[in-house]
Amino acid sequence: MSSTFEPQEKLHSVSFHFPLASSSHASILQRTLQVDKERNPAQVTTTITPDEEGLNISIQTTTLRLLRMNVNSLFDSLDLIIRTIDAFGSPLPLVVGVPSAPAP
Template sequence: MDNSATNSEPLVVDLSIPFPTSREAEIAYGTLSVDAEPKRSSVKKTVVHKDNMLHIHFESNDARFLRVSVNTFFDHLGLVVQTMERFGPPRLK
């Protein structure tokens, strides 16, 4: 029996993450958008920065890969937020 959760319809997760300022969202975007999903994961991830928001779109036909990708993203997001909190508000460019 195959236990994989593969669907013919793509599974989608859309997130909108607010930041206190546009600059902080821009820093998070610059950090989180550089890592492409591994080719073997079959997950498509799109990160968009607009004003003080990050919009993230995940899409996959495999629920397990989608779950791992979203969990990993939240781990990285947590690290970015902790780093910004530790070093204070970002300076203007």
């Protein structure tokens, strides 16, 4: 008996644009988020692209459940990364319209 793996079609997707104060902040977020590999690349594809105005993120999945889980994980990670950068004294506001926390 022989079986072949058929990749599943990714029918569910969402895209976000996170406005940031500089392209260097977008690059930091991109590099930090891309450290972890997808657990199941046949079912989830995440694309992270920085630009001059922020960070573009697109997630495609085979099921709504996976989409929800990946979006929740993304927001948890972004929150932690932004708070960490802010805590260590980012010289510029990290997110457009949100001032940085004062240095301790």
